[in-house]
Amino acid sequence: MLADAREAWLGAQQAGWGDPARLHRRGRLAAQALDQAREVVAAAVGARPDEVIFTASGVHASQAAVHGLALGRRRVGSRIVTTAIDHSSVLATAAAAGVHDVVPVDHEGHVDLEQWDVAVGSTGTVAACIQVANHEVGTLQPYAEAAGICQRLEVPLVLDATSALGRTDLSDAAGWSVLTAWAGAFGGPASVGILVIRKHVRWRAPYPTDDYQGGRWPGVPDVPAIYAAAVALDCWLRDGPAVVKRQYDLVDQLRAGIVAHVPDVDVAGDPVRRVPHLLTFSALYVDGETLTLELDKAGFAVASGSACSASSEHPSHVLAAMGALTHGNVRIGLTWTTAAAEISQFLSELPPIVARIRATVGAS
């Protein structure tokens, strides 16, 4: 979590804010902080503050977005269009809430716009879902073009801004009906999801609701966490451009260094049109679990989309859909404070680790 966000969180906890729906002073203070947080998010995505809802996680926001549109438009049909590399929560909700239509992506992860047009235009399409940028490989989708197609065909678009919000200017992103994000992705608390539903959109809560957040997400909001999320987002909006530039350049260095120093490596995603902080690569003949643990011993916390190292038996659906190598996979996400020295250290430690693992399994 960003230092400013953590401080704001602790400060808010100490201030003893109450239930924002109550009229007592502590409640009014909480309601005021909640309003401020809505304003920060609304400005960041070009929406109205009363269109902003805070959920308990990014996954909850995605589920509510997709399922709510399917319910709101169930007279139209039940077809839900996604790309092949949307987040698993979007894919699972699309499959559970309707007939799931998957649009393929190319080798770098860009959606096929011609097939997108056909799928969105098919009879009975109630919603289409696309990411601003992919959460594993960082590739920016041509979301403005995809949104334009949805507008022409009058199909509501769910825009998943999780990996992009804060790092990419979305204040004039147009054409979406519902936008989702997650504070954990921009240095806020993991317990805050963001759901923005445009006023005119036919959306119905796919769960029983109460009086909180305009009847769109039930339960007392965790205002200190939400406030901390807004502080984190505000850090990006204020000081982000310099960090974005640094992260973008560091990932360029990483990409070039890995290709130069590790033989038989498959680096995934668009090298240019991408979010600044993500890089994914796979080392041939190496198993992802061993690689992840060896890098952890060397002091680097990385993720992996390989079947043997992830929480599931199956490899990353993102890598598989892109035709990228799925074993020996490492996903790096730079943080606000990642420095050039750490990148150089990673680049000097990675090649011998990969060589050692390959030697153990007798592969070269």
Place this chain on the structure above:
Amino acid sequence: MKCPRPIIEVGRRISEVSVGAVLELLADDPAAGPDLAAWCRMRGQTLLASDPPRFLVRRES
């Protein structure tokens, strides 16, 4: 056999068949399909058939 074992075996055995010959792989690992396709792309070999658990690779070089 779990990932990346099937691909390691293919990498090893491909040199045992002559150029133009076909190597057959039987693998129940869910990563075998995508990884064999990626391996063929990286190594300039041809994936003739991908019908899990059976895969056919033609050695091109």
